Amino acid sequence: MTSRVRDVLTTAWQALAGGSSGDREWRALRIELTHRLQVFAAVREADGTRGVLFECPIANSPTWRLRFESEGLHLTDDRDGRNGSRRITLALERSDLDAVFLVIADDLIESSRMAGNDHDAVATLGAKLAAWQTCLKLRREGFGQERMLGLYGELAILDLLSSAVGTARAIEVWSGPERGLRDFEAGPLAIEVKTSLGASGAVRIGSLDQLDPRGLHRLTLCRVVVVPDDAGVGLVDLVERVRAAASAAGPGIRTVLDQRLLMSGYIGAGERDAPFEPLSILTIESYDVCGDFPRVTRETVPAAVLSAEYRLYLGTASRNMLTEQEFRELLMSFGVGG
Template sequence: MTDGGNLHQLSDETVAALWAAAAPVELPLPGVPPCTLQIDPGAGTLHLRTAYQLPEPDIGTLRNVDFHAVADGHDDVAEIVVRVNDGGVQIGYGFLAAIISQLQQDARPLAEAVATAVGQFRNLTMARSPLPIEREIGLLGELLFLDYCMTALGPQAAVSAWHGPLAEEHDFAIGSVHVEVKSTASDRRVHVIHGLDQLEPLTGVPLVLVSIQLTRSSPDSGRTLPAVIAAVRVHAGAQRGALDAKLAALGWDDFDADLYDTPWAVRSAPLAYAVDEDFPAITSNRLGGAVPHLGQISDVSYRVDLTDRDPTALPHPIQDFTEWSQQ
């Protein structure tokens, strides 16, 4: 890295120019305690290094900020790393500049300086949080079915058939059949149905509900959500970009992967149910003649228990999913 000047002399334009140059640069910052700013456009990161202090900054739950204690010769060094989103280099720089100001001008301890800067830059340091457990289980079920479809249909056809992330009526459109994948961690096949259209078949298109029961497991017999995503990405091959876009649409963020540490296993063989005129579904068509001004009702959710209902066979080309999921 090359040497630069004082941080307090850098304008937004200078920071933008250094970032656009795409070459890593190191800026030593005189003062007490000594600090160093590193700008690494290739990695998409900004780094602040200063003397290590206890207590360490409490930033373990922040989305775009990491803290590391590193050895530099005989000294311990504190390193704060900011991941820069598109167009956000000035915000990341401002965050680190606020920490440096607290350290050198106000003589505040490191943990206090970082906490103050976090309060000033909440958008950058938004706390991380995992998906709600229901959405985690739902995504797991869809990914298990998607993984099978990659084997049965090929990666391109399977990823294209996955419509759930696109806010379409049904999760998968495979040939002349639509599939809604529902997952539960319950002992019974109880599934939550969201809205009046989720189990509304399109005219002339059969709809099948696939019921998957999951259970918390051990690392030896189960897989976490990040592990399943990693496996599906490998199977996706050249479709990785399209897959990742759909994962992002569902709220997945790789930076949150460490928040998902529960191994899950398939509790029992998945079953399929034909969503026909005998299926217990609440739909707009069924309510239209009974509920006045039905269009003024929104956010309808209900539970359906399929435990004692007779299943149906999945159609070609997905007829082997039940057996495949038990392998």
């Protein structure tokens, strides 16, 4: 994301805060940039709350209303039948979220700029708001060491998949951020990724369904083993490497990747401030989840057990481990139908 829009918004909000009061709900300055929608920085008359407004003719926009729920941020989607206009307003209700609000406003403006018409621009706003809602919810729950490790492992496998089947296809089958049951899914194939800090063979399984291969031709469990290493790669740098590959594949591919990163709880360079050290990948183990592979599923527990999380020690599953060649062939198979 670029800082130019953020600078323009900040300057506009400062100018509006020093302006004279009026009788409208919002004092607003139009942001001068190429965009299908009219975009305004705004300050609410009543209390000085900052906002960003998007306007377009009702006739050119989708019929459904945009929805967004997040503590400290408020969305309104108003239609004025008298002048045929639609106004979408995102307002900052808590000053401690100022930095996040600026990033969100920038992202909404920049991502919707690429739309070819008003309808698609509003639809892009809706998709981005949904992704941000998921992101902020995950961060309220805590984007700590475990979540960062999990994302690191998924991106490591995404990087390998990109080499095997191309960046566009690899991002297409990355389903975990969209609350997919497994991290990568392509028709009858699925990969579930677990990341271990150190050589311990135990991984956390999040549900009774995660290692249930029913309905699949092949389910593979990958364990990415990482160790702290000052000469290694941090999460931010790994993200930027994957982003660079996505950008090279095309702007639409980069857009999808950024949305899925948001839905993973990842915002951006601020993660440098998180307690997450550079890592090196020690090894990647992969296991066919079939036959007598150790696991707990709905078929193996009483019907009264509705859900379960458990830790699985993979040291007993060596018979199911794939060779490096078998793992490469598995990754290649995700390109079929792409």
